[in-house]
Amino acid sequence: MARSxxxxxxxxxxxxxxxxxxxxxxxxxxxxxxxxKTEAExxxxxPSLFMFDWTLENYGxxxxxxxxxxxxxxxxxxxxxxxxxxxxxxxxxAWSMAFVPAKRTKDILMWMLxxxxxxxxxxxxxxxxxxxxxxxxxxxTGLVIVLTLVNLPIIIWMLFTYFREIxxxxxxxxxxxxxxxxxxxxxVLTPMAIPGIASTLLLNVILAWxxxxxxLNLTAAKAAPLTxxxxxxxxxEGLFYAKLSAASTMAIAPILILxxxxxxxxxxxxxxxxxx
Amino acid sequence: xxxxxxxxxxxxxxSPAVLLLLAWMIxxxxxxxxxxxxxxxxxxxxxxxxxxxxxxxxxxxxxAFFAALTNTLLLVGGVLLITIIGGTLLALLLDQxxxxxxxxxxxxxxxxxxxxTVSALVWKNMFMNPVNGxxxxxAKAFGLQxxxxxxxxxxxxxxxxxxxxxxxxxxxxxxxxLQSMDQEQxxxxxxxxxxxxxRFFYLVLPHLSRAxxxxxxxxxxxxxxxxxxxxxxxxxxxxxxxxxxTYLVYAQSLLQFDVGGGSAGGIIAVxxxxxxxxxxxxxxxxxxxx
Numbered sequence: 001m002a003r004s005x006x007x008x009x010x011x012x013x014x015x016x017x018x019x020x021x022x023x024x025x026x027x028x029x030x031x032x033x034x035x036x037k038t039e040a041e042x043x044x045x046x047p048s049l050f051m052f053d054w055t056l057e058n059y060g061x062x063x064x065x066x067x068x069x070x071x072x073x074x075x076x077x078x079x080x081x082x083x084x085x086x087x088x089x090x091x092x093x094a095w096s097m098a099f100v101p102a103k104r105t106k107d108i109l110m111w112m113l114x115x116x117x118x119x120x121x122x123x124x125x126x127x128x129x130x131x132x133x134x135x136x137x138x139x140x141t142g143l144v145i146v147l148t149l150v151n152l153p154i155i156i157w158m159l160f161t162y163f164r165e166i167x168x169x170x171x172x173x174x175x176x177x178x179x180x181x182x183x184x185x186x187x188v189l190t191p192m193a194i195p196g197i198a199s200t201l202l203l204n205v206i207l208a209w210x211x212x213x214x215x216l217n218l219t220a221a222k223a224a225p226l227t228x229x230x231x232x233x234x235x236x237e238g239l240f241y242a243k244l245s246a247a248s249t250m251a252i253a254p255i256l257i258l259x260x261x262x263x264x265x266x267x268x269x270x271x272x273x274x275x276x
Numbered sequence: 277x278x279x280x281x282x283x284x285x286x287x288x289x290x291s292p293a294v295l296l297l298l299a300w301m302i303x304x305x306x307x308x309x310x311x312x313x314x315x316x317x318x319x320x321x322x323x324x325x326x327x328x329x330x331x332x333x334x335x336x337x338x339x340a341f342f343a344a345l346t347n348t349l350l351l352v353g354g355v356l357l358i359t360i361i362g363g364t365l366l367a368l369l370l371d372q373x374x375x376x377x378x379x380x381x382x383x384x385x386x387x388x389x390x391x392x393t394v395s396a397l398v399w400k401n402m403f404m405n406p407v408n409g410x411x412x413x414x415a416k417a418f419g420l421q422x423x424x425x426x427x428x429x430x431x432x433x434x435x436x437x438x439x440x441x442x443x444x445x446x447x448x449x450x451x452x453x454l455q456s457m458d459q460e461q462x463x464x465x466x467x468x469x470x471x472x473x474x475r476f477f478y479l480v481l482p483h484l485s486r487a488x489x490x491x492x493x494x495x496x497x498x499x500x501x502x503x504x505x506x507x508x509x510x511x512x513x514x515x516x517x518x519x520x521x522t523y524l525v526y527a528q529s530l531l532q533f534d535v536g537g538g539s540a541g542g543i544i545a546v547x548x549x550x551x552x553x554x555x556x557x558x559x560x561x562x563x564x565x566x
Contacts, residue, residue, distance in 0.1 A: 013372040020366065021383035024443070028386055030410070031398050043408040046417065089296065092289030100286035108294065110561055115301045117553035119501050121525040122546035125539050126307035128530065149300040156293060210391040212504035217530065227504065230393040234400075234508040241402055248394040259389035260382050267452045270445070271490050 028252070035059070035245035042241035058246035066229070068247065075225035075251075077140050078215070079208035082147035083155075083201055089148070090155040091197065095189065097156075098163035109160065116153040120213045131218060138220045146218065147208045155204055158269045162196025163189075199265035202258055209255050226251040305546070311539035318533035331540035335528075341541075343516040344524040347431055348548075351520055352499045354435040355442060356492055362439075363446025363491070364484065368476075370447070371454045381451075388444040392504040399437045400426060400509045430510045430518035437505055442498075446491050453487035454480070486559075493556035500549050521545050 022029075034042050036054045062068050097105045127146065128137075136142030166189065174188045212227040219228050230251055233244050259266075315327040335341055370381060387395065403410050404425035412422035425433040457480070465475055503522050506512055512519035512527060519527070525545055529538030 010373050010375070013369065014375045017369050017372070017374045017380045018376070020369065021380040024440070025383040025386050027395070027398055027403065027440070028390065030402060031394075034402065047410065047413055089293050093293035096286035096289040100282055102283070102286075106561070108290070110557055112293070112297055113560065114553060114557060115297050117497055117549055117556070118301065118305070119522065119542075119545045119549045120503075121501070121522045121529075122542040122549075123304035123308055124526065124542060125311060125529050125535055126304035129307075129535075130304070149296060152293065152297060152300075206389060210389070212392040213501065216393075216504055216507065217526070227391050227393050230391070230397060231504065231508050233397055241408070244397060244401060248398060252390050252394055255389045255391070256386060259385070263381070263385060263448065266388075266445075267449050270494060271449060 028256075031245045032249050033245075034241055035249045037242050037245075039240055039242045042245070058242045059250070062243055062247045062250070066232075066247075068229070068250065071224055071226050071229035072250065074140060074223055075209055075227075078143045078147060078223075078225050079205045081140070081144040082151065082208050083204040085144060085148045086152050086155045086204060087159075087197065087201060090152060090159055090200075094156050094159035094163050095185070098160055098166070099168060109157070112153045112156055116150075120150075124217065127214075128217065137218060138223045140223045142218060143215060143223060143225070146214045147211055150211070150214065151204050151207055154207070154269060155200055158200040158203065158265075159193075159196060161268065162200070163193060166192050199262065200269065202262040203265050203269040206255055206259055206262065308539045308542050308546075311535050312543050314536045314539075316535040318535060327536055331536040332544075335537055335540045335544065340516050340519065340524060341521075344519045344521050347516070347518060348500065348520040348522075350431060351435055351438070351502060352496055354432075355439045355499055356495060358435070358439040359442045359446040359495065360488060360491065362443050363450050364488070366443070366447040367450035367454050368480075370451050381448075384447055385444045387441050388448075390441065392441070393508050395441055396434075396437055396505040396508045399433075399440070404433055426510055427514065430514065434502075434505055434509060434518055437509070438499065438502060442495055445495070449491050450484060450487055453484055457483050489559060490556075493552060493559060496552045497549065497556065500545070500552070521548065 033049065035058055036056070037052050038055055038057075041048070041052045097109065131137045131142050136145070170188060170192075174184055209225075210227065212231075215225050215227045216231055219225070224232075230247060233247065312331050313327055313329075314324050315330070316324040366384060370377065370384070374380060401409065406412050406422045406424035406427075409422075411425070415422045423429075462475065462479060465479060470478070501522050502520060503526065506518055506520065506523045507526075510518045512523045516524075521541070522545065525538055525541035528534050528541055532538075
């Protein structure tokens with residue numbers, strides 16, 4: 001008796017959850033489907049969900065007209081570059097705070113976090129002017145620098161929360177065995193830290209890929225990553241739905257896939273360890 | 277016990293990060309503060325006279341500022357309302373035994389990974405467009421007049437778009453918090469005859485309160501700086517109907533090239549964000565001690 005009720009309940013809950021899940025996902029699904037339509041079919045009324053002549057021509061045309069691949073590689077270089085540079089700076093910092101805590105470690109961590117709270121418009125003008133005067137406007141180097149600094153606090157914090165969970169006794173033991181600092185890092189710490197570093201890398205590539213304040217304000221045609229490239233569709237090309245959809249699908253596909261791997265780390269990374 | 281040797285090494289390893297962040301925070305911010313007291317326009321760079329408080333006076337008394345402040349509060353408040361209530365309900369639903377739970381979770385989470393310019397343009401053109409948008413098709417199918425969302429309800433439309441992006445975040449974090457609930461306590465209360473509503477209000481909600489606070493604070497930090505969604509949908513218009521503080525400062529700085537006025541606006545944005553930040557830092561700081 002109780003069993004059949006819970007069975008029925010599971011059916012109802014499952015149907016409801018799937019309906020809501022699909023509704024939330026629908027705009028993305030619709031974009032992907034529209035990218036395979038012709039422009040005429042994309043605005044046809046009534047629109048058809050699956051019954052249309054599937055075509056790949058939009059993808060070719062987006063590449064041909066606007067050199068899509070260059071913006072794509074800008075995105076890759078900027079997001080990977082800023083993340084790797086950030087890790088290079090953050091790993092030693094997080095390591096030292098997690099394993100050799102000093103009296104002020106907590107204050108330093110909180111202060112680092114506070115820099116993330118600085119709204120970007122507060123420093124828009126100086127950065128813009130500094131970039132203009134140093135020739136960094138519309139360069140990938142410039143964006144790598146800014147995004148590294150913008151995401152550095154998150155990288156340090158995430159690494160710190162992971163490193164803190166590595167038992168310190170292991171380090172003590174290896175130290176007893178006479179291991180030097182660098183041996184300690186390479187042979188003992190690194191293998192244990194790799195999962196945390198990988199998660200941090202993943203989440204920060206996602207954040208940098210989707211960053212849309214600095215990328216929009218500091219780039220023009222040359223160094224524009226996908227965020228800025230798609231923004232150029234706001235008018236009037238945006239009325240070409242099929243091409244907009246093709247460009248959008250290519251822009252979000254890699255991150256959707258990466259994102260699905262990073263669900264767990266997302267919670268941890270974006271709440272700075274406050275929710276686990 | 278850490279040796280002196282490792283302590284020196286630790287300080288050495290920490291310093292690049294500290295120095296870089298210190299420079300990132302102090303150099304541009306003090307430049308903004310300095311500019312905010314200048315009469316300085318990029319179109320006429322010869323004039324850079326001391327302006328005293330007049331930039332602030334100008335920015336704060338500009339009717340656009342009041343509109344932008346109201347819009348910022350409505351935008352942040354509206355998105356928070358939708359994402360917290362929707363996120364809690366969604367988390368409760370996803371916490372149930374569901375067939376294919378992993379896939380549903382992926383579907384729900386997906387919007388969070390869509391870059392802001394894509395989600396704004398997809399919603400603007402393919403859904404909210406009064407001629408060819410899906411909502412217009414639906415309205416016509418029911419014999420109704422299509423509604424021009426971004427022209428007649430620009431702020432509301434942007435709230436919907438942004439809420440769609442942030443709902444997954446709230447749901448995921450609240451779901452994570454739900455899953456750490458003490459199941460025995462729930463079972464015990466059920467045996468004692470507590471109904472689902474009283475269980476929700478007396479057990480679940482108090483348990484979630486910390487996660488909800490974290491979601492509110494983190495989202496507020498990001499929502500105060502919403503920019504791309506406004507830029508590609510309405511450009512802040514019509515008039516100032518969908519201009520928030522961030523967009524207003526951007527327009528003042530990079531569209532009107534008014535460095536002084538834009539800087540004053542930037543400093544005001546920093547002050548507003550700091551008010552929220554103080555609360556968030558306190559929450560996270562407490563967690564650090566635990």
